[in-house]
Amino acid sequence: MATIKRYYFYVLLCADNTLYGGFSTDVVKRVATHNAGKGAKYTKPRTRRPVKLIFHETFDNKRAALQAEWHFKHQPREDKLSFLQEHGIRLRMH
Known part of the structure; x- marks a missing residue:
């Protein structure tokens, strides 16, 4: 049986309270890459x-x-x- 490939759009909350939107086929691995300083610029x-x-x-x-x-x-x-709120995400900015 063939495995269906999945693609993901994801949103990160950065430490400076900015938002980053990205694309990946493996969200967990991609977040780890971002946190290692090897993700997007x-x-x-x-x-x-x-x-x-x-x-x-x-x-x-x-x-x-x-x-x-x-x-x-x-x-x-x-x-x-607003997009995030519409999807049930409530952010508390620090």
């Missing part, structure tokens, strides 16, 4: 780490996951926060 600075996974969504195809990532990244912060 955005999460490399120590001021942004550690990062915390606060949301992820599963897709059956790569295109849909990449579209979700693109849409999230290209909106203002308040819209990103």
Whole structure:
């Protein structure tokens, strides 16, 4: 039986209270890569780490996951926060 490949759009809360949206086929491994300072350029600075996974969504195809990532990244912060609230994520900023 063939295994269905899954694609993920995910959102991280960075240590500096910024939000990062990404795409992966293995969210747990990708978050560990971000926390090791080897992920995206955005999460490399120590001021942004550690990062915390606060949301992820599963897709059956790569295109849909990449579209979700693109849409999230290209909106203002308040819209990103609204998106998260609509998905049951309540953030307490420190």
